[in-house]
Amino acid sequence: MGLWAKFKNTTLYKSIYRNEYPDTPRNQVLVILNSLVLHLHPVKVPRRAVRVSYTWGLGGLSLLMFLILTVTGVWLMFYYVPAVPDAYLSMRALETDVIFGQFTRNLHRWAAHGMVLAVWLHMVRVFYTGAYKPPRDFNWVIGVILFTVTVLLSFTGYLLPWDQLAYWAIAVGSEMAGSTPVIGREARMALLGGHTIGQATLVRWYTLHVLLLPLACIALMAMHFWRVRKDGGISTPIPYEEDEAEARAEG
Ligand code: HEM
Incomplete structure (x- = not known):
């Protein structure tokens, strides 16, 4: 077992980082929710609400x-x-x-x-x-x-x-x-x-x-x-369905 993997099993590491590595959607959500700084921001933001324009x-x-x-x-x-x-x-x-x-x-x-x-x-x-x-x-x-x-x-x-x-x-x-x-x-x-x-x-x-x-x-x-x-987050410039359709078309 590598040194880093051993360190991740220690009580010290677990007392600071309570979640697994954020490589699944569930762990990504947990990392945001359990961080004092990151939890101020919503876990998910609809793309239509954060358009610069x-x-x-x-x-x-x-x-x-x-x-x-x-x-x-x-x-x-x-x-x-x-x-x-x-x-x-x-x-x-x-x-x-x-x-x-x-x-x-x-x-x-x-x-x-x-x-x-x-x-x-x-x-x-x-x-x-x-x-x-x-x-x-x-x-x-x-x-x-x-x-x-x-x-x-x-x-x-x-x-x-x-x-x-x-x-x-x-x-x-x-x-x-x-x-x-x-x-x-x-x-x-x-x-x-x-x-x-x-x-x-x-x-x-x-x-x-x-x-x-x-x-x-x-x-x-x-x-x-x-x-x-x-x-409900920042107000929406265009209807949700329209935005979803656009996102799907963009891939
Ligand atoms: C120190 C001053 C202010 C700060 C730091 C601030 C910050 C913010 C931020 C970060 C947002 C998220 C959306 C965006 O960036 O546009 C927001 C939304 C909003 N702000 Fe402010 N704001 C301030 C002053 C004001 C003033 C003067 C008004 C109106 C009189 C206002 C009314 C609103 C409203 C209604 C929203 C929701 C907008 C939406 O959902 O589209 N804010 N504000």
Whole structure:
């Protein structure tokens, strides 16, 4: 008996891999179901639902942008100082003193633009294919909240460099919130952490940007993907029978 075959009989191997080699349909299904990472994806996906020209991969691209933003964002947190006298200088220092500093900062910024664009186009795709209709109506609602969170993430991040652009963007944003009927004054106070833009504002927006909104986004995305599975997978562009006939003709 070879060394590998002997190893496959050990308790150590069996404690990690509980299935036989995936060379039969049954074992292939078991491998997917028993893996923490792989089981997130359905075992079988109808070919008609994953046509690139149907989804354009836009939901996946939105997720990819979010992952790039998380990795580059955590890296930026090693250098960024959320204090009024230091924020701008720490960003300047990052560009000149830190290896790949400017590159990573730009990657974070471009991925942020990319995510807003991808999420928006994904929403347009869902709308034009009618995929918002029942049973996917609740997932559309989760999507609208995800879109709002994406825009808020972008806006709160815009403030953090504490340059003139950022400062006046908050001035405009908080004035807009201040014009809300009935609760305008309270909304403005909540955003600024006081009557004027200052340290309290920076800490609030920093916490929203690096903690609260990303956590909300992760929780909503988990629900969103779960619902895609529960609603019967991605909606179908053409009737099942037509697709099967096409698949048979293609061999
Ligand atoms: C962070 C933002 C988002 C991520 C990561 C995301 C991800 C995904 C993924 C991976 C899918 C599978 C199909 C595909 O890729 O097109 C999907 C489907 C879907 N998404 Fe999103 N999505 C986001 C935002 C939105 C928004 C803003 C809406 C609408 C307001 C939305 C509504 C839907 C619906 C209804 C489906 C089912 C579509 C179908 O079955 O054809 N999503 N989403």
